[in-house]
Amino acid sequence: MNTAEPKYRITGKSIGLGLTAIALVVLLLAAFNLDLPSIALILVLVTLPLGMIVFGYSSYLGLPIGIKNDGVWTRSLSNRGLSAWIIGVGLTTFYVLLYWFPEILGQGADGAKNYGLIGFFDPLSYAIKGSPASQWFVYGTLYSIAILGLGIKFIFKYRHNRYQFWRTVSVIIAQLVLAYFIPEILEGMNQDKPYFAKDLKYFFPLNYYFFEDWHLNNMMASESGTLGMFYFLWGLVGFLVVTPFLTYFVGKRWYCSWVCGCGGLAETAGDSFRQLSDKSLRSWKLERWLIHGVLAYILIVTGVVLYGYFANSYNFMGLDIYTYFRKPYAFVIGAAFSGVIGVGFYPLLGNRVWCRFGCPMAAYMGIFQRFKSRFRITTNGGQCISCGNCSTYCEQGIDVRWYAQRGQNVIRASCVGCGICSAVCPRGVLKLENGPEEGRINENPIIIGNDGIRLKN
Amino acid sequence: MDKIVIIGNGVSGVTTARHVRKRDPNAEIVIVGSETKYFFARTALMYVFMGHMKFEHTKPYEDSFWEKNRIELCFAHVNEVDFENKSLHLENGKTIHYDKLVLGVGSKPRKFGWKGEDLPGVQGLYSCQDLMQLEENTAGIKSAVVVGGGLIGVELVEMLRSRNIEVTFLIREPYFMAGLVGSGESEMLMDHMEEHEVNVKVNSSLQEITSDNNGRANGVITENGEHIPCQMVGLTIGVTPNISFLENTSLEMNQGILVDPFLQTNHSDVFAIGDCVEFRTAPPGRRKIEQVWYTGRMMGETVAETLTGTPRKYLPGQWFNSAKFFDIEYQTYGSVSDQLPEGQHEFFWKHSNENKSFRLVFDSSDNRFIGLNVFGMRMRHEVIDRWLNENASADYCMEHLNDAWFDPELYRNDFQEFVTKYNQEFNKDIHLKSKSWSRILERIKV
Ligand SMILES: Cc1cc2nc3c(=O)[nH]c(=O)nc-3n(C[C@H](O)[C@H](O)[C@H](O)COP(=O)(O)OP(=O)(O)OC[C@H]3O[C@@H](n4cnc5c(N)ncnc54)[C@H](O)[C@@H]3O)c2cc1C
Ligand code: SF4
Numbered sequence: 001m002n003t004a005e006p007k008y009r010i011t012g013k014s015i016g017l018g019l020t021a022i023a024l025v026v027l028l029l030a031a032f033n034l035d036l037p038s039i040a041l042i043l044v045l046v047t048l049p050l051g052m053i054v055f056g057y058s059s060y061l062g063l064p065i066g067i068k069n070d071g072v073w074t075r076s077l078s079n080r081g082l083s084a085w086i087i088g089v090g091l092t093t094f095y096v097l098l099y100w101f102p103e104i105l106g107q108g109a110d111g112a113k114n115y116g117l118i119g120f121f122d123p124l125s126y127a128i129k130g131s132p133a134s135q136w137f138v139y140g141t142l143y144s145i146a147i148l149g150l151g152i153k154f155i156f157k158y159r160h161n162r163y164q165f166w167r168t169v170s171v172i173i174a175q176l177v178l179a180y181f182i183p184e185i186l187e188g189m190n191q192d193k194p195y196f197a198k199d200l201k202y203f204f205p206l207n208y209y210f211f212e213d214w215h216l217n218n219m220m221a222s223e224s225g226t227l228g229m230f231y232f233l234w235g236l237v238g239f240l241v242v243t244p245f246l247t248y249f250v251g252k253r254w255y256c257s258w259v260c261g262c263g264g265l266a267e268t269a270g271d272s273f274r275q276l277s278d279k280s281l282r283s284w285k286l287e288r289w290l291i292h293g294v295l296a297y298i299l300i301v302t303g304v305v306l307y308g309y310f311a312n313s314y315n316f317m318g319l320d321i322y323t324y325f326r327k328p329y330a331f332v333i334g335a336a337f338s339g340v341i342g343v344g345f346y347p348l349l350g351n352r353v354w355c356r357f358g359c360p361m362a363a364y365m366g367i368f369q370r371f372k373s374r375f376r377i378t379t380n381g382g383q384c385i386s387c388g389n390c391s392t393y394c395e396q397g398i399d400v401r402w403y404a405q406r407g408q409n410v411i412r413a414s415c416v417g418c419g420i421c422s423a424v425c426p427r428g429v430l431k432l433e434n435g436p437e438e439g440r441i442n443e444n445p446i447i448i449g450n451d452g453i454r455l456k457n
Numbered sequence: 458m459d460k461i462v463i464i465g466n467g468v469s470g471v472t473t474a475r476h477v478r479k480r481d482p483n484a485e486i487v488i489v490g491s492e493t494k495y496f497f498a499r500t501a502l503m504y505v506f507m508g509h510m511k512f513e514h515t516k517p518y519e520d521s522f523w524e525k526n527r528i529e530l531c532f533a534h535v536n537e538v539d540f541e542n543k544s545l546h547l548e549n550g551k552t553i554h555y556d557k558l559v560l561g562v563g564s565k566p567r568k569f570g571w572k573g574e575d576l577p578g579v580q581g582l583y584s585c586q587d588l589m590q591l592e593e594n595t596a597g598i599k600s601a602v603v604v605g606g607g608l609i610g611v612e613l614v615e616m617l618r619s620r621n622i623e624v625t626f627l628i629r630e631p632y633f634m635a636g637l638v639g640s641g642e643s644e645m646l647m648d649h650m651e652e653h654e655v656n657v658k659v660n661s662s663l664q665e666i667t668s669d670n671n672g673r674a675n676g677v678i679t680e681n682g683e684h685i686p687c688q689m690v691g692l693t694i695g696v697t698p699n700i701s702f703l704e705n706t707s708l709e710m711n712q713g714i715l716v717d718p719f720l721q722t723n724h725s726d727v728f729a730i731g732d733c734v735e736f737r738t739a740p741p742g743r744r745k746i747e748q749v750w751y752t753g754r755m756m757g758e759t760v761a762e763t764l765t766g767t768p769r770k771y772l773p774g775q776w777f778n779s780a781k782f783f784d785i786e787y788q789t790y791g792s793v794s795d796q797l798p799e800g801q802h803e804f805f806w807k808h809s810n811e812n813k814s815f816r817l818v819f820d821s822s823d824n825r826f827i828g829l830n831v832f833g834m835r836m837r838h839e840v841i842d843r844w845l846n847e848n849a850s851a852d853y854c855m856e857h858l859n860d861a862w863f864d865p866e867l868y869r870n871d872f873q874e875f876v877t878k879y880n881q882e883f884n885k886d887i888h889l890k891s892k893s894w895s896r897i898l899e900r901i902k903v
């Protein structure tokens with residue numbers, strides 16, 4: 001294929017890739033325990049996001065505003081080619097080490113000094129919270145950088161679309177402020193107090209340990225004071241009030257593609273892979289079983305955990321609650337599904353595997369979105385030409401065209417409201433909007449334009 | 458039980474089959490088509506070439522859909538139709554009998570009789586096979602000429618540009634899309650094409666296509682005598698009903714297959730739908746031949762009712778259509794022509810630096826809304842359709858533009874500016890109203 005690009009764009013992209021590569025090489029050297037000066041850490045913190053931003057800027061430099069999907073299905077990265085496999089294997093390996101072999105990444109055992117990659121981040125951790133890094137601190141840092149750098153790349157790509165612009169600004173801020181800085185700083189200020197989750201938007205059931213006895217105890221411990229009490233009440237209100245209300249008014253998108261960290265990474269770092277989602281009816285069926293299965297699973301586990309809490313027991317019907325309930329969920333769903341498969345497989349299965357098939361929070365909000373919400377994607381009368389751009393680029397594998405070509409509003413539990421179907425539609429057929437519930441679900445629509453059929457009696 | 462045979466698995470034929478099945482669970486339905494086994498959207502051909510989609514994404518229904526709905530797909534070419542004995546003779550030697558026949562055979566690229574139009578390296582764009590040929594014809598080339606400034610022409614230009622092929626775009630008229638849009642919009646589109654590095658030549662008609670020693674096209678000569686060398690030529694001067702295999706039969710045809718308002722041909726058991734149709738008398742307010750996606754779909758919906766025992770006339774409502782010129786979206790509703798007819802006024806607005814424009818046409822005597830062309834913004838079909846049906850006044854439309862606005866959330870519009878300008882130009886004093894869901898959804902209450 002003839003893809004002569006202007007020189008300035010190629011140079012810019014090379015500089016961007018080069019900067020990112022420098023950061024990755026330094027991280028790799030650190031992982032192999034090379035003793036690096038702390039200036040190397042600053043170098044990584046600057047070149048990693050900067051490289052992504054320069055690459056993103058150069059990719060769209062000098063091009064007219066508009067949809068930029070040329071070659072998506074012919075490039076190796078976005079069409080499951082060699083580079084996709086390399087990234088997939090790399091990410092998966094990273095997640096496996098992170099969850100189960102942190103000592104390989106340099107986590108000092110039982111309070112021993114960190115080394116390797118994690119030790120490399122100690123100075124940053126000391127600067128923010130006054131204590132050494134952990135594997136989760138390193139993960140959170142890299143995660144936030146990915147959302148920031150690739151989020152800005154996404155903004156360059158969609159700079160003509162104000163919905164895309166604002167929601168990306170929102171996920172970047174939510175990640176940096178709510179998920180990263182506030183919790184880490186609060187952690188630093190409360191070193192002596194027991195741990196509890198401090199990400200203000202990390203609601204149950206996505207936060208599966210919210211109701212576990214240790215977590216409840218830590219929040220309500222006397223030394224946790226009002227901060228602990230506040231997080232406890234906010235967690236309850238978030239789960240029981242904020243989530244249903246907002247989902248009623250605007251659909252689950254307020255969470256999934258405006259503030260959520262998993263969604264944030266999917267929309268930014270995962271943007272190149274959204275077209276890989278499986279659109280078949282079979283996968284829709286699988287989705288419904290899996291995601292509601294996970295929701296049921298966490299509700300059962302939580303029920304048992306709360307029973308143990310109130311009954312003051314470690315057993316439920318003779319089974320040890322930790323071994324038979326908490327641990328398997330944390331292992332299978334919390335780590336393997338959401339991390340290893342959810343992110344590691346981005347380049348192979350698409351960017352929203354976890355959000356579509358696994359996330360219990362998405363399942364919970366999906367029930368509202370499907371049955372009790374003002375959100376819908378309106379189909380614009382008879383304008384659809386069945387081209388299929390919308391379905392191809394729906395990261396949730398929704399066959400949007402199926403609705404659009406029959407003039408039916410898209411009301412689906414799984415829609416995360418990313419708005420990409422609307423952006424890529426060449427005929428202006430789709431609009432995400434909130435409106436009256438009456439008439440929202442139009443199962444047997446009559447397509448506008450055909451008076452012979454419309455006037456039938 | 459009747460056996461319904463449909464020739465053509467394009468949008469018109471497939472819509473017929475689906476709607477017949479919905480209304481009659483027992484009917485025997487066969488679709489014969491020789492382009493692809495499974496229905497695909499030819500409107501998406503460009504996206505396959507540009508790498509936005511794979512061919513499989515162009516199929517609106519999963520392959521299992523047809524068996525599930527007991528619609529038999531016969532992947533074969535019809536050589537001949539024997540209307541007297543109600544049978545089709547296929548290229549593979551087989552014969553199919555029908556009780557009722559639906560002809561949804563579509564169209565084919567128009568030719569003109571130019572010297573060189575059949576050379577290798579010259580092609581149109583209509584079918585899946587054309588797309589494969591385009592892959593061959595563009596392999597390794599650096600320059601192309603596209604002749605004919607219609608909607609398919611500009612799509613072909615965009616396709617070629619996506620692979621960085623230099624394109625010269627020959628347009629016969631003095632400006633692009635003459636006849637559909639005014640010069641104000643056309644200028645914007647031509648500037649936009651220039652931004653995409655397309656070499657647009659207006660007032661340029663093709664004279665002949667030249668060839669090299671191997672007999673392959675290597676350039677064009679225009680009527681102005683200009684010689685433009687190139688490595689492939691795209692001919693997109695429109696389409697014409699694909700009916701040559703029906704010539705010399707008792708079927709009455711002119712440019713297309715002639716039908717009455719029930720889409721019935723001169724044979725009582727034979728119907729025609731979609732691109733290949735020519736109405737004996739044009740439906741109210743419409744043309745005799747309309748070759749667009751949704752008219753094919755609507756004819757399919759209509760004929761399915763007739764076939765299942767509820768004879769129904771084809772009554773298309775208000776005209777609408779849409780297109781996209783590189784990055785600029787276009788929608789049109791009602792009737793707007795390039796030259797303002799006697800007795801009509803228009804309100805025209807164009808953004809000073811963005812690719813956006815708005816043209817609203819209305820009756821000069823009673824202010825009745827007649828049509829709308831918009832570029833770079835999306836309008837709500839349902840609302841505009843109602844305004845046209847209910848003979849809303851232009852004043853009313855301008856006042857309620859927010860009801861008809863369909864751009865994504867958080868976008869900005871320039872409606873306040875429109876209204877101010879409209880008030881000045883026509884000496885009015887109307888005020889922009891905010892969006893009202895109850896007005897938008899009025900239809901549901903009826
Ligand atoms: C590139 C392109 C872009 C377009 N974009 C738009 C757009 O954006 N908006 C719009 O409104 N319209 C668009 N159109 C026009 C639109 O696609 C057509 O109006 C529509 O497809 C016509 O549908 P149909 O069912 O009448 O015929 P077709 O889709 O042409 O289907 C007819 C089928 O019958 C088959 N057939 C014919 N003769 C025989 C035979 N003897 N034996 C067996 N099979 C036979 C043909 O192979 C073909 O598959 C576009 C067309 C093209 C080519
Ligand atoms: S992208 Fe738009 S025109 Fe194409 S199938 Fe989807 S809704 Fe229809």
Ligand code: SF4
Nearest residue numbers: 394415416418419421
């Ligand atoms: S239907 Fe549209 S808005 Fe919803 S998830 Fe799919 S692409 Fe995003």
